[in-house]
Amino acid sequence: MRFIHAADIHLDSPLHGLSAYADAPADMLRNATREAFSKLVSLAIDEQVDFMVIAGDLYDGTWRDHNTGIFFCKEMGKLRRAGIPVYLLYGNHDAESEMTSQLQLPDNVHTFSTKKPQTYRIDALKVALHGHSFKDKAVTTNLVTAYPPPVDGYFNIGVLHTALEGAAMHASYAPCTVAELHAREYHYWALGHVHEFAIWQEASTIVFPGNLQGRTIRETGRRGAVLVSVSEAEEVSVERLFIDVLRWEAVNVDASGLDTLDEVARAAGRALEALVDAAERPVPHAVRVSITGATKAHGELFANEKQLRAEVLAQIAAISHDRLWLEKVKVATQPITRxxxxxxxxxxxxxxxxxxxxxxxxxxxxxxxxxxxxxxxxxxxxxxxxxxxxxxxxxxxxxxxxxxxxxxxxxxxxxxxxxxx
Known part of the structure; x- marks a missing residue:
């Protein structure tokens, strides 16, 4: 049995940090979350997975119009025609209290109740999924304590949107501990809310897949979902799926030993070229370049940041302008003679x-x-x-x-x- 576990999709959430710049890829920024989700759906169909789990924050709050919901229904229709059911839990961004607009979803989409934990059984696969959607955005109580015991003879999956032991970068919603999750004796926990990938494999397999598409420079590196395979002996393996359509990266350029702005710009160009060459697939990158170190060029960099940005943009144009966009050049050097x-x-x-x-x-x-x-x-x-x-x-x-x-x-x-x- 195989299924896809995704979370924190934030459909139609804007990507921040590039829109202020004239050379920004406007269409890509506007449609990135949709394109990433469409890729996820296509991958689910190609892989012929048995079902999909979405562990919260499908949306990014209430819709500006119904187009967000219509797009989701269209993608779910593709999975319906492929015979793939979807188990959807609402998190803090798409809590019942947050959503002022709703649409009827295709009948292959099963949403977890906001009133109490709910269990869905897939009898043909001997799978039981347990989940409790957020009714309100700020759920600060531990929801896990009310989750039901595992269904005997079934592969039990807990679906939960949680900060898990107070993840520092995320609001402490539905807090709980790893030990509490293991204690429920489920085979797998499909978590959401924390945007970085994390996995614990002990009594249970506990996974944050991370968010589907990075949205700011604070969400650097590869993004996507996970493909979970379960053997007849109930052994669990987790494979990361990288499906982001625009990737945020932070590139550090050590200016130690460099004497001029021109030398620093060329060093930035080499670092950016290495980044493009190392990518496992031709995904566009939005990059912040940070210049650090003690350098004789400190004063020149400090006085000519606009010129430095232009020089880095020229390096990008020569490397691969359709695969690199500059978010910011940050000068954080020190004078070598301080x-x-x-x-x-x-x-x-x-x-x-x-x-x-x-x-x-x-x-x-x-x-x-x-x-x-x-x-x-x-x-x-x-x-x-x-x-x-x-x-x-x-x-x-x-x-x-x-x-x-x-x-x-x-x-x-x-x-x-x-x-x-």
Whole structure:
């Protein structure tokens, strides 16, 4: 027996972080979650799986219109014609209280009750599926304790949308522990809510498949679902299915030993080319390039971030413009002479030393920091979204961390002026 376990599909959820840029793949961003789900359905049919489980967050909240629901019904119709049933559990994003629009689903789609745990049996396969959908978005109680005992003689699958031991990056909905899941004595737990793949194989096999399609730079790497195979001896094997249609990646470029912006740009180009060459299939990548390390180029990079971005875009154009898009270039370098600058300039007695000392004092001057925040807060909160996304330092203003802003400006400015001198 084989089935597909997916979760956190977030149909029609927008992909964030690229739309502000002129060269962004607008159509791909708009349709990525649909295309990934269609690929999942096609794969289920090609593999002739026995059924599919969706463990919550099929949707991303209530629909803007009925097109989201109509699209899902169309895809379920494909599975219906192939004789593949679907067992659907609602999570926090598609909880009963969140959805103001609904459509009748094809009869091969079986949804778990929001009132109490519900069991579906597939007698021909000797499979029992147990699940409890979210009625409200913020379900903070442990749902597992009410799940029924396993059905004797059947392969028992628990379907649950949960933070599982308080996953740090996700709201603590339906919290429970791995030990509690094992204690139910089900063979397999099909989980959702946590967007990263995870597996535990002991008394039960417990799996988060991760989300189907990465939506922001915080969701890097390969994404998809899992194909679960169960032998006659009830041995379970789990195979990851990578079906994302656009992949987010974070590329780090160590600028240590590089002296100029041009050298840094070429190093970024080599790193991006290696990323494309290493991909197991020709999936487009949305990339954040972070420049790190202590480098003589620090001042030049600090003063010419717009030029650096253009140089990296030129590298991308030469490599594979239809498979790479730039989300952001983040400069996080340090001046290679930082310690010498801090010590020497303090005793230098010249204009550069005076500036350095003044900026040091400014970092701890509450009146100056308050004035700076007053001057910048309107820009930080009301500037166009593309400007806010392209100037990450505005986050310091919104967060009230003006000392950090001054510190970063100081190191870059002093390095740039020292280079010029």
């Amino acid at each position: 310690e010498r600058t801090a010590a020497d300039l303090a005793d230098g007695g010249d204009a550069l030393a005076d500036l350095h000392a003044l900026l040091i004092e400014a970092e701890s001057d509450p009146e100056f920091l308050a004035m700076l925040k007053d001057r910048l807060i309107t820009l930080a909160t009301q500037a166009p979204s593309d400007l806010q996304k392209s100037v990450p330092e505005l986050d310091y203003v919104r967060d009230g961390d003006l000392a950090k802003l001054v510190s970063e400006a100081r190191s870059g400015l002093i390095a740039q002026l020292a280079d010029a001198e």
